Amino acid sequence: MERESMEFDVVIVGAGPAGLATACRLMQISQDSGKEITVCVVEKGSEVGAHILSGAVFEPRVLDELFSDWRDNGAPVTTAVTHDEIYLLSSETDSKLMPNAFVPKTMHNEGNYIVSVGNLCRWLATRAEALGVEIFPGFAASELLFNEDNSVKGILIGDMGVGADGQPKDSFMPGMELHAKYTVFSEGCRGHLGKQLIAKYHLDNGKTPQHYGLGFKEIWKVPAEQHEQGKVVHTGGWPLTDGASGGGFLYHMEDNQIAVGLIIDLNYKNPHLSPFDEFQRYKTHPVIAKYLAGGERLTYGARAITKGGLNSLPKMSFPGGLLIGCDAGTLNFAKIKGTHTAMKSGIVAAETLAKAMMAEVEGGKDLDCYQTHLEESWLYEELYKSRNFGPAMHKFGTFLGGAFNYIDQNWFGGKFPITLRDEHPDYAQMAPVSAYSKIDYPKPDGKLSFDKLSSVYLSSTYHEEDQPCHLRLKDNSIPLGINLTQFNEPAQRYCPAGVYEIVEEAGKPKFVINAQNCIHCKTCDIKDPSQNITWVTPEGGGGPNYPNM
Structure with missing residues (x-):
């Protein structure tokens, strides 16, 4: 097909932080x-911020670097953290407030802000457009x-108006090629092009496997007497037990609104576990329910x-471009924060690219100097100090792992003379269905608790139904032939949007994909025990439409 093309100095994939x-x-x-640089950003969401979801407590130091005048120019960073509380939930009713002296330094939030990262991205987009x-x-x-030299030339925008049968509809509009001297990939966690780049250029050689969590978030409007603006609550323990780990959060935003969420590590073993239902249970704990009731x-x-x-961070440069932010994995999980680190990786990327272009280095050259620039920044130092957090939690569990991290952070300043590693991919951790008893949620x-479909409705998710399915199976026989028999097809449970179902048809089980429900979380691409599902981009503009997440 003959396609139109546009040329830029830099094309950026993803309008996230x-x-x-x-x-x-x-x-x-x-x-x-005084040297002109042409920059284009493509965003699959219907608007900037539509697909952005994060807790979020934000460290403003990176915003000070990028726009020192942000406080006077309408940045949606206004709710300062007033105080922290961390609870260990030992059962569905019991809890203990952790004394401040025993809280790891990484969990202190003095000087930080509770924000909507979606709204922050909308503000950054206005500043970007004002700059050209x-x-x-x-x-x-x-x-x-x-x-021809195997370097990245750019990206193809997906065709619009293609039917489920793969044939053009009356509304068909061919996608355009965007060519660039350099292409930057900032798609967020498990970016589908980033995944291909890591494989093609072997960017993860010598690294431990990447690890993931699934984060849930709801925003509630609560009675004024239950609201304490600026309060930050974190929890560990219940309901995540029996081989599952993670933690919860509750952030008091402005206008009597509260963000509540649960992060579940995707290395859990029990195939009966439903992350969505664990989140629903979490909200019923007295520590959380007293604010939401x-x-x-x-x-x-x-x-x-x-x-x-840091242990899983791939090489972030390749011939013709860079992989940055959560597409690479710059989140500092010890702080449960990734916005400031993602933005810093972008700032370092911009400075690296500008030097390359001003030195008239051809776009086909590998930007190896990016690694050096990264290691000279505070981002690398921060990730190095937090390198043991995740492996400690995986190896020792919530309580002993938490104790290790307290010693590492508070006694050794993140420079404990041992580096822990988790060499086991998350998807490979799932046990056979016979190893665990069914969970009756x-x-x-x-x-306080709700079903999946009413929840997805609140995400304002929409996809054009007559389009090719964007959830691709490598082998159509695996869901029933392997995943159902060995794991009771866990896609029915790990998906937080009810996309995957096993239904009965003519007396036999049938695997159904309700792609129109997909909220683009990428969990299926990560957790499927057979690695049979590949998430690709649907038609542009499809997916959730988060207003202020």
């Missing part, structure tokens, strides 16, 4: 130097383009989190 920080810093350098960046929301980067649930969403840290009460 990392991508937008890259775009803004590039244009600042362009203006300061072209932003194209509603356009999904579907394929990689390569030069009588409130109204406004929004719901879920998203996978890249949390392997309580029915939702419609007050």
Whole structure:
């Protein structure tokens, strides 16, 4: 097919914190130097921020670096953290408040802010456009383009108006090629092009496998007497027991709103476990329920989190571009924060790219110097100090792992003379269905706990139904032939949106994919024990439409 193309100096895939920080810093350098740099950002969501979901407590130091005037220019960073509480939940009713003296330094939030990262990205987009960046929301980067020397040439925007049968509809519009001297991939966790780049260029050679969590988040409007603006609550323990780990959070935002969530490590073993139902149970614990009771649930969403840290961080440069932010895995899981680190990786990327272009280095060259620049920044130092957090939690569990991390962070400043590693991929941890008893989850009460479909409704998810399925099976026989018999097909449970079902048809089980429900969390791509599901981009603009997550 003959396709139109556009040329830019830099194409950025994904209008998240990392991508937008890259775009803004590039244009600042362009203006300061007087050398024109053309920058384009493509975003698969219907608008900037539509697919962004994060807790989130934000460290503003990176914003000070990027826009020192942010406080006076409408940045949605206004709710300062007033105090922290950390609870260990020992059962569905019992808890202990952790004394402040025993809290790891990484969990202290003095000087930080409770924010909507979606709204932060919307603000960053306005600053980027004011600097001259072209932003194209509603356009999904579907394929990689390569030069003859095997370097990345750019990306292909996915075709619009293709039917489920693969044939063009009346509304068909062919995708455009975007060519660049350098292409930056900032798709977020488990980016589908980033995944291909890591495999093609062997960027993860010598690294421990990447590790992931599944994060849930809801925003509630609560009675004023139950609200303490600026309060941050973190929890560990219940309901995640019996080989499952993770932690919960509750953040008091402005306007009597509370963000509540649960992060579940995707290395859990029990195939009967339903992350969604664990989150529903979590909200019934007295420590959490006392704030939500009588409130109204406004929004719901879920998203996978890249949390392997420094030990799993791939090489972030390749011929013709860079892999940044959560697409690579720069999140600091010891802090449960990734926005400031993603943005810093973008700033370093912009400065590296600008030097390369101003030195007239051809786009086909590998930007090996990016690693050096990264290691010279505070980002690398921060990730190094936190390198043991995840492996300690995986090896020793919530309580002993927490004790190890307290010693590592508070006594050794993150420089404990041992580096722990978790060499086991998350998907390979799932045990046979016979190894665990079935979990009987309580029915939702419609007050604190809810079902999947009503939750997905609150995510405002929409896909054009007559389009090719964006959840690809490598082998159609595996869901019933292997996953059902060995694991009772866990896709029915690990998906937080009810995408996968086993139904009975003519007396036989049938595997059904309800792709229109997909909220783009990528959990299926990560946790499927047979690694049979590949998530690819659907038609641009599809997916959730988060207002302020």
